[in-house]
Amino acid sequence: MSMFNLLARKRFGPFFGVQFLGALNDNLFKNTMVILFAFRAANEAESGMLTNLAAGLFILPFFLFSGVAGQIADKFEKSRIMRIIKAAEIGIMIVGSIGFFTGINPLLFLTLFMMGVHSAFFGPAKYSILPQHLKENELMTGNALVEMGTFLAILIGTLAGGLLAGKRDIPAISGSIVGVAFLGYLVSLKIPPAPAMAPELKLSWNPFSQTAALTRIIRKKEALFNSILGISWFWYFGATLLAQLPNFTKHMLQGNEAVVTLLLAIFSLSVGIGSVLCAKLSRGEIELGLVPMGALGLTVFCADLAFIHYPPALPGLLGVSALLHGLYLSAGLRVMIDLAMVGISGSLFIVPLYALIQHRADEDSRSRVIAANNIFNALFMVASAVITMLLFKIGFNTVEILFFTAILNLAVSAYIFLLIPEFAMRLVVWMLASTTYRLRYSGRGSVPHEGAAVIVCNHVSFIDWFVITAACRRPVHFVMDNSMFKNPLLGWLFRLSKAIPIAPAKEDPAVKEKAFDLISARLKDGGLVCIFPEGKITYDGALNPFRPGVERILARDPVPVVPMAIDGLWGSFFSRKGGKAMHGLPKPSRRTVSITVGEPMPAATTAETMEAAVRALLGSGGAAGAKTGDPSEQSPA
Numbered sequence: 001m002s003m004f005n006l007l008a009r010k011r012f013g014p015f016f017g018v019q020f021l022g023a024l025n026d027n028l029f030k031n032t033m034v035i036l037f038a039f040r041a042a043n044e045a046e047s048g049m050l051t052n053l054a055a056g057l058f059i060l061p062f063f064l065f066s067g068v069a070g071q072i073a074d075k076f077e078k079s080r081i082m083r084i085i086k087a088a089e090i091g092i093m094i095v096g097s098i099g100f101f102t103g104i105n106p107l108l109f110l111t112l113f114m115m116g117v118h119s120a121f122f123g124p125a126k127y128s129i130l131p132q133h134l135k136e137n138e139l140m141t142g143n144a145l146v147e148m149g150t151f152l153a154i155l156i157g158t159l160a161g162g163l164l165a166g167k168r169d170i171p172a173i174s175g176s177i178v179g180v181a182f183l184g185y186l187v188s189l190k191i192p193p194a195p196a197m198a199p200e201l202k203l204s205w206n207p208f209s210q211t212a213a214l215t216r217i218i219r220k221k222e223a224l225f226n227s228i229l230g231i232s233w234f235w236y237f238g239a240t241l242l243a244q245l246p247n248f249t250k251h252m253l254q255g256n257e258a259v260v261t262l263l264l265a266i267f268s269l270s271v272g273i274g275s276v277l278c279a280k281l282s283r284g285e286i287e288l289g290l291v292p293m294g295a296l297g298l299t300v301f302c303a304d305l306a307f308i309h310y311p312p313a314l315p316g317l318l319g320v321s322a323l324l325h326g327l328y329l330s331a332g333l334r335v336m337i338d339l340a341m342v343g344i345s346g347s348l349f350i351v352p353l354y355a356l357i358q359h360r361a362d363e364d365s366r367s368r369v370i371a372a373n374n375i376f377n378a379l380f381m382v383a384s385a386v387i388t389m390l391l392f393k394i395g396f397n398t399v400e401i402l403f404f405t406a407i408l409n410l411a412v413s414a415y416i417f418l419l420i421p422e423f424a425m426r427l428v429v430w431m432l433a434s435t436t437y438r439l440r441y442s443g444r445g446s447v448p449h450e451g452a453a454v455i456v457c458n459h460v461s462f463i464d465w466f467v468i469t470a471a472c473r474r475p476v477h478f479v480m481d482n483s484m485f486k487n488p489l490l491g492w493l494f495r496l497s498k499a500i501p502i503a504p505a506k507e508d509p510a511v512k513e514k515a516f517d518l519i520s521a522r523l524k525d526g527g528l529v530c531i532f533p534e535g536k537i538t539y540d541g542a543l544n545p546f547r548p549g550v551e552r553i554l555a556r557d558p559v560p561v562v563p564m565a566i567d568g569l570w571g572s573f574f575s576r577k578g579g580k581a582m583h584g585l586p587k588p589s590r591r592t593v594s595i596t597v598g599e600p601m602p603a604a605t606t607a608e609t610m611e612a613a614v615r616a617l618l619g620s621g622g623a624a625g626a627k628t629g630d631p632s633e634q635s636p637a
Contacts, residue, residue, distance in 0.1 A: 006141060011133040014190035018082060019126060020149045021184035025089065026115055027157030029096055029177050030058060031264070033108055035165040035246060035257055056385030057109055059239070061116035062378030066124070067210025068203065070371020073124040074364065075201045078132070078194035081125045086185040089118050093181045097174030123374045128367040131358050132194045140286050143355045144279035147347060148272040155268035162261030198364045214372035217365055223475065224360050228373045230291070230416050231353045233409075236380040237298060238346060240388055240405045242267075248398045252310045253335065256317040263339055270340040274347025281348075286355045286473065289426035290348040295413035297345025299406050301338045306403035308334050359473075418496070429470045438590060441471050443597035447562055449474075452523040453600065456550060456610045457564040458543050458618065459532035461574035462581055465499075467566055468530055471595045477522045479531045482511055498522075500529070516553065523557040533607060541570045541577065543618065546611040558603035563610060565617035568593035 006012050034054055073081060092114045099107035126146075134142045164173045204210055218225045245263055249255040278290060308331050311318075323332045361369040391401050447453070455476065457468060465478050478494070482503040485491040494501075500522070502515035522529050531553070533546035554561065571577045572591055596617045601610070 006134075006138060006145060010190070011192055012142060012145075014187055014192075015082075015126075015129060015133070016145060016149055017187040018086065018184055018191065019146060020153045021180055021187060022086070022089070022119070022122060023150045023153035024157045025093065025177055025180040025184065026119065027154045028161050028180065029093070029115065030054070030112065031158050031161035032100075032165045032173055033112065035162060035260060053385070053389075054109070054112060056382050058112050058116045059378045059381040059385075061113060061120045062123070062374045063211075063382065064207050065117055065120040066371040066374040066378065067207050067214055068205055069121040069374075070124040070214065070368035071201055071203050071210070072121070073128055073367030073371070074196065074198040075203065076196050076199075078125045078129045078196075078367075079188070079191040080193075082122065082129075082191055083185065083188045085118060085122045085125075086181070086188045089115075089181040090178065090185060092118060093177040097178055100170045100173050120374060120378075124367040124370040127354065127358060127370040127373075128197075129191075129194045131363075131366065132197075133192065136359065139355045139359055140282050140351070141279050143358070144275040144347075144351050147278075147351050147354075148275035151268040151271035151275070151343070155265050155272070158261055158264040158268060162257055162264070166257045166261075197366065211372075211375055214368055214375065218369055218372045221360060224357055224369065226416060227353050227356050228369075228376050231350060231357070231373060232376040232380040233412050233416065234298075234346065234350050234353075235377045236384045237302075237405060237409055239381040239384040241302065241342065241402065243385070243388065244398050244401060248305075248402070250317065251397070252399055253323060253331065254311055254313065254318050255323055256319055258320050259318065259323055262320055263335065266336050267339045267343045270343030271347050274344035275351055277344065278347050278351045282352065286352055286359055287426065288352050288356065289429060291352055292413070292417055292427045294345045294347070294349030295409065295417075297341055298349065299410045299413070301341040301345065302409070303403055303406035304338050305335065306399050306406075308338075310399075426469070429466055436591070437467075438592040439467065439470055440592060440594040441597070442594065443599075444471055444473070446597045446599055447472050447474070447528070448560065448600065450526065452526050452557065452559040453528055453562050454523070454550065454553060454559055455528060455530040455562045455564055456533050456546070456614065457530060458566055458614055459534045459537045460541075460566050461537060461569040461572055461576075463572075463574045464532070464566055464569070465530075467569065467593055467595050468564065471564070471597065472528060474528055476528045476530050477519075479515060479519060479529065482508065516556070519553055520557050523553075523559055529553075533610065537576055537581070538570070539576050543611065543615055546607040546614075548607050550610065551607055554603040554605075560600040561603065561605050561610060562600050563598040563613040563617060565596045565598075565614050566593070567596065567618060 007016055092111060095114070096108065096111035099105075099111055130142050130146075131139065160176065164176070204213070218228055242264075245267075246260050249260045249263060253259060278287075281287065281290060310331050323329075357369060357373060358366065388401055391404065396404070447455075455468065455472075457464065462484075465476075465480070468478075469476055475497075478497070478499045479502050480494060480499050482501040485494055485499075485501050500515050500518045501511060503511040505512050519529055519531075531550055533550045534544040535547050535549075536544065538544060550561075568591060569575055574581055598613050598617050601613065
């Protein structure tokens, strides 16, 4: 199924429409309000305070109400929840239209707060319904479409909001926000049912105790918790950038409301383009290797905004055409390119993380995990508003705030990637799979989605870990020869990924015993451990006898055994065919490598039986590289 064919499916199309219209209305109201504030204010500090107050007020309800919203989404049927929320949106927008007509700012701030409440209750149902209506291999595409639709809605809301704010057309503003809310309710009637996953759950309305309870749920899975921190940091970054754009345009580019609208439109459109690009690059997989690439792009292109030579102060503000002529052309084009690349980088960063938390969260608590994510997002965005106002107070200007945020992003991203080594591993895997090898898989569904298991595989080359990592949708802890850790680059990467060094008893008995203890600890934590029972990389392409050490592991921790067979790496630069591996210079190739996964076997299986299972997966004779399999029967990398 192509990416956009999913939109025609009843299980996704109406949900997409409701999400699109909700994001459109949020931004139509919010951007109209913020632009009016920015250009009515007397100076940069006043407009900065008002716009950041608006941003903080909108996301405060996520902190206050996400806990109960997650419980409700787990306890009740989700399509009904969405219909109730969309009906409430109509009433909220009627209040907002009164605020625009009367010019009473507190009434507009109240509407903004209530839209935050609306979004806080909609979020857990929105993201937790996707895994119920989509297949696992559709999650990445579904999330990419949601992000694309959201920012396309932001684009339309931005253009319409800027146009209406510029004309001060209050009747058109009011009619638009109420009309979109009503249309959203009508579309919500078409969303298919999504049964409650925890109907016996008892509701707790205390936001503080629920925040603590939700934090305990997500802390059970380290990668899940750290991914939520990554998403939350992205929203700190994005909230800071978007809140400064009106100020940035007026005081740095000397641009008017139309220029603000253009820059917001470029940013929003680029996020949509980045979402489509993310889905294409990931090939339907939850590709975490794209996240570090996105993080680097956020820093580089946001920081570049501080190195642009901006035009001198003018008596009046420039329109779009004036900005893109003469002395102002260079600065204007460079700002637009930077914002576009920040948008694309943001998609590469955020789409895989959303898909990851949906995939790895337990079914009966998925909505509460999303709610926890929303709470942390809210905390980080409130921090963005508070920190930005403090920076204005101590004398920072808009460009200095953006540069500070870019450098902070570099430090925070590095910290997150050290906490989650899977990102670094997946980046290496994705780069190699995109440039050097064609990876083909068969039987990947046999790898348990959760719980401990031992993977046993033939040992063909020095990059078998790369192929197995690509084949498994979960982190894998590899048991590797201690000598591999002496290589400065590979040793750092293996230690980062929590690989387990092992040595023969005659060489270093202490290292061997420690390895068995570490293997046991990983299995007790419910992890996947991969061991190469041959004990060495093949010298002739044949499968060597499996050693009994794997039986000792399973006697201590009786978990399922998953047999795997690598095919196609024998004869590569990283294999020992012809003598020493990695000797001389590698020859350019686009080698096809396949990995076949067998059905899990019980813990009592002997090493000989495991060997026979791997041999059967390889085919008669046990040649590790003679066969490449039929690619038509495999799944593309």
